Amino acid sequence: MRVELRLAGAGGQGLITAGIILAEACAKYTDLNVAQTQSYGPESRGGASRADVIISSNEIDYPEVKAPDVLVVMTQEAADKYIPGVKDGGTVIVDTTYVKQLPEAQSKGFKVIEFPISGKARELGREIVANIVALGLLTEATGIVPNDAVMAGVLNRVPKGTEELNKQAFAAGVEAAKGL
Amino acid sequence: MRVELRLAGAGGQGLITAGIILAEACAKYTDLNVAQTQSYGPESRGGASRADVIISSNEIDYPEVKAPDVLVVMTQEAADKYIPGVKDGGTVIVDTTYVKQLPEAQSKGFKVIEFPISGKARELGREIVANIVALGLLTEATGIVPNDAVMAGVLNRVPKGTEELNKQAFAAGVEAAKGL
Amino acid sequence: MAENKARLLQGNEAVVEGAIAAGLRFFAGYPITPSTEIAEQAAAKLPTVGGKFIQMEDEIASMAAVCGASLAGVKSMTATSGPGFSLKQENLGFAVKGEIPCVVVNVQRVGPSTGMPTSPAQGDVMQARWGSHGDHEIVALCPSSVEEAFRLTVEAFNIAEEYRTPVILLMDEVIGHLREKVVLPSKEELTIKHREKPSVPPEQYKPFAMDQGRIPGVPPLAAYGEGYRFHVTGLTHGEDGFPTNNPAIAEKQIKRINEKISSNRKALCKVERFFLNDAEVVVVAYGATARSARKAVKDAREQGIKAGLLRPITIWPFVEDALSEVKANLPKAVIVPEMNLGQLVLPVRRVMGDSVPVIQINKLAGQLIEPEEILSAIKEAV
Amino acid sequence: MAENKARLLQGNEAVVEGAIAAGLRFFAGYPITPSTEIAEQAAAKLPTVGGKFIQMEDEIASMAAVCGASLAGVKSMTATSGPGFSLKQENLGFAVKGEIPCVVVNVQRVGPSTGMPTSPAQGDVMQARWGSHGDHEIVALCPSSVEEAFRLTVEAFNIAEEYRTPVILLMDEVIGHLREKVVLPSKEELTIKHREKPSVPPEQYKPFAMDQGRIPGVPPLAAYGEGYRFHVTGLTHGEDGFPTNNPAIAEKQIKRINEKISSNRKALCKVERFFLNDAEVVVVAYGATARSARKAVKDAREQGIKAGLLRPITIWPFVEDALSEVKANLPKAVIVPEMNLGQLVLPVRRVMGDSVPVIQINKLAGQLIEPEEILSAIKEAV
Amino acid sequence: MALPLEQYLRVAKMPHIWCPGCGHGIVLQAIVRAIHELGIDTEKTVIVSGIGCSARAPGYLHFDTLHTTHGRAIAFATGIKLAKPELNVIVITGDGDAAAIGGNHLIHAARRNLDITVICFNNNIYGMTSGQYSPLTPQGSYATTSPYGMLEKPFDLCNLVMGAGGTFAARSTTYHARQLTNVIKEAISHKGFAFVDALSQCPTYFGRRNKLRTPLDMMNWFKDRAVPVNAWEKLSPEEREDKFPIGVLKKTQATELTEVYKELIQQLQQRGGE
Amino acid sequence: MALPLEQYLRVAKMPHIWCPGCGHGIVLQAIVRAIHELGIDTEKTVIVSGIGCSARAPGYLHFDTLHTTHGRAIAFATGIKLAKPELNVIVITGDGDAAAIGGNHLIHAARRNLDITVICFNNNIYGMTSGQYSPLTPQGSYATTSPYGMLEKPFDLCNLVMGAGGTFAARSTTYHARQLTNVIKEAISHKGFAFVDALSQCPTYFGRRNKLRTPLDMMNWFKDRAVPVNAWEKLSPEEREDKFPIGVLKKTQATELTEVYKELIQQLQQRGGE
Amino acid sequence: MGQTLQWEISVNSKWCKKCGLCVEFCPRDALEMDDIPTVKDAARCIGCLMCEMHCPDFAITVKRRDSNG
Amino acid sequence: MGQTLQWEISVNSKWCKKCGLCVEFCPRDALEMDDIPTVKDAARCIGCLMCEMHCPDFAITVKRRDSNG
Ligand SMILES: Cc1ncc(C[n+]2csc(CCOP(=O)(O)OP(=O)(O)O)c2C)c(N)n1
Ligand SMILES: Cc1ncc(C[n+]2csc(CCOP(=O)(O)OP(=O)(O)O)c2C)c(N)n1
Numbered sequence A, B: 001m002r003v004e005l006r007l008a009g010a011g012g013q014g015l016i017t018a019g020i021i022l023a024e025a026c027a028k029y030t031d032l033n034v035a036q037t038q039s040y041g042p043e044s045r046g047g048a049s050r051a052d053v054i055i056s057s058n059e060i061d062y063p064e065v066k067a068p069d070v071l072v073v074m075t076q077e078a079a080d081k082y083i084p085g086v087k088d089g090g091t092v093i094v095d096t097t098y099v100k101q102l103p104e105a106q107s108k109g110f111k112v113i114e115f116p117i118s119g120k121a122r123e124l125g126r127e128i129v130a131n132i133v134a135l136g137l138l139t140e141a142t143g144i145v146p147n148d149a150v151m152a153g154v155l156n157r158v159p160k161g162t163e164e165l166n167k168q169a170f171a172a173g174v175e176a177a178k179g180l
Numbered sequence C, D: 001m002a003e004n005k006a007r008l009l010q011g012n013e014a015v016v017e018g019a020i021a022a023g024l025r026f027f028a029g030y031p032i033t034p035s036t037e038i039a040e041q042a043a044a045k046l047p048t049v050g051g052k053f054i055q056m057e058d059e060i061a062s063m064a065a066v067c068g069a070s071l072a073g074v075k076s077m078t079a080t081s082g083p084g085f086s087l088k089q090e091n092l093g094f095a096v097k098g099e100i101p102c103v104v105v106n107v108q109r110v111g112p113s114t115g116m117p118t119s120p121a122q123g124d125v126m127q128a129r130w131g132s133h134g135d136h137e138i139v140a141l142c143p144s145s146v147e148e149a150f151r152l153t154v155e156a157f158n159i160a161e162e163y164r165t166p167v168i169l170l171m172d173e174v175i176g177h178l179r180e181k182v183v184l185p186s187k188e189e190l191t192i193k194h195r196e197k198p199s200v201p202p203e204q205y206k207p208f209a210m211d212q213g214r215i216p217g218v219p220p221l222a223a224y225g226e227g228y229r230f231h232v233t234g235l236t237h238g239e240d241g242f243p244t245n246n247p248a249i250a251e252k253q254i255k256r257i258n259e260k261i262s263s264n265r266k267a268l269c270k271v272e273r274f275f276l277n278d279a280e281v282v283v284v285a286y287g288a289t290a291r292s293a294r295k296a297v298k299d300a301r302e303q304g305i306k307a308g309l310l311r312p313i314t315i316w317p318f319v320e321d322a323l324s325e326v327k328a329n330l331p332k333a334v335i336v337p338e339m340n341l342g343q344l345v346l347p348v349r350r351v352m353g354d355s356v357p358v359i360q361i362n363k364l365a366g367q368l369i370e371p372e373e374i375l376s377a378i379k380e381a382v
Numbered sequence E, F: 001m002a003l004p005l006e007q008y009l010r011v012a013k014m015p016h017i018w019c020p021g022c023g024h025g026i027v028l029q030a031i032v033r034a035i036h037e038l039g040i041d042t043e044k045t046v047i048v049s050g051i052g053c054s055a056r057a058p059g060y061l062h063f064d065t066l067h068t069t070h071g072r073a074i075a076f077a078t079g080i081k082l083a084k085p086e087l088n089v090i091v092i093t094g095d096g097d098a099a100a101i102g103g104n105h106l107i108h109a110a111r112r113n114l115d116i117t118v119i120c121f122n123n124n125i126y127g128m129t130s131g132q133y134s135p136l137t138p139q140g141s142y143a144t145t146s147p148y149g150m151l152e153k154p155f156d157l158c159n160l161v162m163g164a165g166g167t168f169a170a171r172s173t174t175y176h177a178r179q180l181t182n183v184i185k186e187a188i189s190h191k192g193f194a195f196v197d198a199l200s201q202c203p204t205y206f207g208r209r210n211k212l213r214t215p216l217d218m219m220n221w222f223k224d225r226a227v228p229v230n231a232w233e234k235l236s237p238e239e240r241e242d243k244f245p246i247g248v249l250k251k252t253q254a255t256e257l258t259e260v261y262k263e264l265i266q267q268l269q270q271r272g273g274e
Numbered sequence G, H: 001m002g003q004t005l006q007w008e009i010s011v012n013s014k015w016c017k018k019c020g021l022c023v024e025f026c027p028r029d030a031l032e033m034d035d036i037p038t039v040k041d042a043a044r045c046i047g048c049l050m051c052e053m054h055c056p057d058f059a060i061t062v063k064r065r066d067s068n069g
């Protein structure tokens, strides 16, 4: 088993953190192997941001994602750029707050999960937790890493005083995935 | 024909200048080839000083002196160090002002010319022209480069106002060689 | 919920973990992508174990400070990438000449010049060997995974200390920035080596002795402030450490410093062999590229092709012996994929001579070579 | 008393004479033995021809200033020795990447580190090729006499200008400090080349065009202040000179910059062949060492031994073709004497493969290899 | 008045890569405005930079531009100016670029009094590499490499330049955009080496870590601490604590290097040169 | 009183390589005397140098000694001091070593206020490489690379160090050997970065070319131009022309880097460290 | 004439990064932040250029209208 | 006691480079330059150490004699 996940959007949306939390939970609480990479802008500026996670029951040789099984897109730009590369039969999670139009599907028959991720986060109080909402969605939708492991990871990484908000955000994401 | 000449003594005695003058005269006024090298101290400090000149009717391949045909020594240290390396049957010109004892001759049958070079220069007015006295001796003793060519080179290189003194010094060297 | 012993660690972080485990207590650096996390982690962690971090004014000063701290008896390291590695070369040569144990990490990015700062490359392989002026040997190690980044950092310190020499950890951006699941060895599992201290009284101490020390040619090293009052210089020096112009002594010393590495090839040269025994096509790959190569070899085997992988873990000194073994089996071809225009392939070709065709796969612009590219070369070769 | 046209000139002086004849009008340097006379002569002579000399604060700044002046349209040079050459590597890589014509002289002394500042060596041969990070090609020329120091300096400028690239004049202390009788060619006898200027209007100018210019892969170069308003960066860039992260463009550009040198080997690689036709033993030697080799070959011939000399005048790119010709004749041995631990012998071995034994003679501590040493190796080999 | 941007900017390369609210854009505009108001020939002006966020500026300027190696811009500029003294040479640099790795070139250019203008986009941090401390990071401030607060003292860049013998030194901030433009104008007009310490905000890496949450907070921080130079001179040492002077801090005339060179060459050529 | 030389010198390495009348020996003696008079532990003192005639000094000193690369002594010293703060670290450097290639390390060490002492053997010239100009060569003076007279302005090294934020700066000359010893003593005793500009003569390369024919001529040149710092403060700008102040020019206290570090480590370890 | 608007303010939405500094620096409160900055009350504008000069993105410009604009 | 010489001056001829600075700096004219510096008039010496401190070669030293020397 080798599953390739990708979270893509803009710098500042916290997708790298989300990717790391997922990967870390996977490392600590499962027997699976995991590798996480990300894209960097020129030195470190730049708008786009991308985090990749590979989870595998075997050794992970080639450490990069070539065709994600699961993709989360949180900007229109990311949607346009990455959706066409998703594996046949894969899953695409779309933040409908920002992604208004999906690129012409090349009939790869993948599953699309649409949810106003950022909007939900705003609703909860601060858009900054959109990444955690997305993480909830992703965790629940993939089902590879136990929800409580990821949740623990979230609480480990977020600033003091924001735990409650993040819990809610994660839960909202999980709910959304369940509901769909 | 390949003749190897060496002038050895202490820094400040002007032997490098003497070597260059001789080599330059040879280059400009004869059909012979010439190569001149010198020793450098650590970076550029240090007491000992040595100038080598190779004169040859053929191309000069290996540019360093291995066993001089003619050696001028102007300090005891130089005498001790370099006399043993002179070619069999070579010539050694000794500044008896400073060289008080010749190293045990390994019976190479070389010709020794002894002359109080620095003393003579002092006599003429300034010890600083000892190198030119030595040059006179060397030029005359070897007879490879015309005396007037070397003399012209001397006048070219020495500071303004010291021409007369240097002329005398050169002449004194030539005389000394003739007299011996 | 049962937490296992594993952690998620970034390659660059693993270097700092490994270094501190190996005894690192002084880090001087200057930020540069993609190595910066090493400095950042060192800044955060060193003071908690009583060590010091300093961000110097540039890479030259960093390398200098590292040498100074090491001579004061403290295990020291710096980290950089291409442009900074170029700047360190003069003082790296000083460390070689002064036989100062230390570790220099180069997380390679695309060059030449500023290049592509965030993109991976393996373009400094030859520079690691030849970047400083004058004849010198260098030890360079190249990890292919985060766990190995940890282990090889420990190993780099051990070699630096045992051989009194700077050791280069030659990473690439892929491994530096990659996060992987790792289980770090416990303190007990690790062998930590320390430089040999002089056993003679100060008056008899020769810091550059020809024939003292556990390893032939590696003289014991006192620390400043211990009463040995010794001299270290970048000038060619005798056994006592003072400059010499005596060609015989100079030649002996320069040779000793070179040979303490070159004649210990056996001990220093580590490789990983993967399906080599009966391999008809051998891939020689290192760093991140070796991971693609491994995948390609596995895929080839699955398709019934007898492919194998030789992975140099030690990049310098060059793994001549392992390569000669490969040559002895006369494979149909040796394939050398590199994220550069072809660097380690040069000594590979030299060893293979006219007997074995050497095929190179090169990618320059910051993209990891893919398993498929290697696989198809393998297929072509058989 | 008839004065002939000859002069007595030092190797270092000849470099300055050659440079000024080639059009040098800007020199930035930092003193270092044994190259200092080059700076001193440049300081004295340049202002007399309207040029500028500046002693910068260090070698890094010197290399930078040289690049700046060249982009302003003025032929520029710097000179140094090992430690300074190490420091220049980062900006040398910038010159390669920015395709900035200039000449860098390295008068080699004994290394590593401070080494033996006044003693000759050939220890920076590999550094010249690989000293800067990232994949880059370098042109390096190596004179064996004072006259050749003059001629190759002119040639270095010509190549720099024609190929828009830094060129290294790789001398050794023997040639740098040697004074010899030379007859310098007159202005008329010399071919002086200049960089190609753009023929298009500024709006259309692409300073890093893939396919413009007299020599394929060498785009014309405007000068600052001429209205072209172009951009130069050390980042990997596209044809317009602006940074790109597009791997395809990046790959093309890096390849172009490398291939404009590597694919012009034929034009760039100069050698001297001496008694090679029927040689049973071939000596491959360069710089001062080649003079001893020449003597040894002559002596061998006198003794009836069929020895020959191949002298690489171009050190980099490596004279593969000439070496392959040598290999084709299957001599009994190739002998490579070097004042280092064995550097150019590495590519020689690579080319000779398993067919021809390669014997190396190495001397490290600042002494010129003597003809007798080479001769006896020749005798042993036949 | 609005600037004719097409004349000065490579508009096709815009928008620039800087983060929202980054002060560098404000300093860049001040430079463009200064050049515009001075009416300098854009074809005879070269802009040189090192490496950093700041150093990306020349890429957006429609001039001859040179984006060099980290810290070395001034040394490259020295070659350009000496080779072609008729060019205006302006160096754009960062606090890391100019004062960390490039400190030596800065002080030597100041000493030589070569007629170039150096404008330091001083945001107290290494922006490009994501927030390490620089030699301008205030003691106690947080950066990724000073997780316990900066332990070292920062430079005062104008003092450094003046200590090196520089003939012109000025400081302003992005808050004082108009004054900043004016001191840049003076700097460019100065015959000799001119240095401008242009305080700029890096909200992304300095602000966030140091409780200055918005670009405006950072600019207000400048406002609260900046004291016009004539007022500054009247402050006691205690009053100066935590404050800094803005305006032209030094302006003197001295022989300028390209002028000296010109004379030397003329003399030599009169003597009969070659 | 005569010094117990065997205690401080590697007598077997003497005589040193310096030329007759070279000022470097006088400065070296002043250092030895200062150390002797302060009663410093020679086993806990490291002497570090770069490259140059001056930089050869450590080879003659019976201490732990380090002869590094050109210009980098202060950076090496920084590593030593930070790694083992209990050591006294003294840097011996030349004007080329400290101010040309090494200028950046000098100003950064001054800024950091790391407790090391830097003594610059300032002979206005590159001695070791035979007389090229240095950043301290007076305008108009001759050197092998300024055959038409030095075109650039020199640094005032104490001003440079003070401009960089240095807490201690002093100057003296070989003529004023006793005072030189005293300022070196003060410098070594200073807690923090201390810089001494020790004017020294190079008769071989500076003197000869500049009509100062003997070492004594050169030392008299120092005498004629040196003004004690209290007298200096009373001079008008015109009176200062061609003169320079000697003595301790600045001495202030500020937090010292190894001290700051010590506190940080203590704090962290109290917090529960690892 | 007093009524005619003297100043024309334009925002380049392609370059604007929405930092809001123009709005903050307007001494006359003539601007407000919508998605991008917009003119709240053109009549208040006195053409002081504070908005323009504090825009890091060259995205807001203030021009004097032709006298008979 | 007044007559006893208080100061013992010694010159290390192996280290002395004959620069003459010691002689020049003696305020009491107690030294003179022979081949190497020598004491001309020991009685004039006041032990001021000017000679010693200005010697670049550590070659001249001035010691106080034992009180009953
Ligand atoms: C030789 C070298 N060292 C380090 C770097 C990495 N680097 C790039 S920019 C930078 C710092 C930039 O800081 P600053 O000059 O203050 O500019 P800012 O980004 O803050 O505008 C560093 C360390 C490099 N490119 N080259
Ligand atoms: C990197 C490097 N550049 C240049 C040199 C050559 N070099 C050696 S000493 C020196 C100058 C020494 O001058 P200074 O520091 O004033 O010392 P002095 O000899 O005058 O005492 C130079 C340029 C070197 N050794 N290394």
Ligand code: SF4
Pocket: A045, E017, E018, E019, E021, E022, E023, E024, E053, E054, E123, E127, E128, E201, E202, E203, E204, E205, E206
């Ligand atoms: S990181 Fe800081 S300096 Fe760089 S662009 Fe962003 S705000 Fe500006």
Ligand code: SF4
Pocket: B045, F017, F018, F019, F021, F022, F023, F024, F053, F054, F123, F127, F128, F201, F202, F203, F204, F205
């Ligand atoms: S060259 Fe000058 S500095 Fe060097 S030892 Fe001689 S006199 Fe002293």
Ligand code: SF4
Pocket: G007, G009, G025, G026, G027, G028, G029, G030, G031, G044, G045, G046, G047, G048, G049, G050, G051, G052, G062
């Ligand atoms: S010009 Fe002045 S008043 Fe008008 S909108 Fe801009 S800031 Fe406000």
Ligand code: SF4
Pocket: E021, G011, G015, G016, G017, G018, G019, G020, G021, G022, G023, G036, G037, G054, G055, G056, G057, G058, G059, G060
């Ligand atoms: S200041 Fe500029 S970038 Fe910021 S909101 Fe206003 S127009 Fe947009």
Ligand code: SF4
Pocket: H007, H009, H025, H026, H027, H028, H029, H030, H031, H044, H045, H046, H047, H048, H049, H050, H051, H052, H062
């Ligand atoms: S101690 Fe003083 S008085 Fe005595 S000899 Fe020396 S200089 Fe003269």
Ligand code: SF4
Pocket: F021, H011, H015, H016, H017, H018, H019, H020, H021, H022, H023, H036, H037, H054, H055, H056, H057, H058, H059, H060
């Ligand atoms: S000062 Fe010293 S070296 Fe000079 S003459 Fe006197 S004793 Fe000799």
Ligand SMILES: [Mg+2]
Pocket: E052, E094, E095, E096, E121, E122, E123, E124, E125, E126, E127, E134
């Ligand atoms: Mg900055």
Ligand SMILES: [Mg+2]
Pocket: F052, F094, F095, F096, F121, F122, F123, F124, F125, F126, F127, F134
């Ligand atoms: Mg000096």
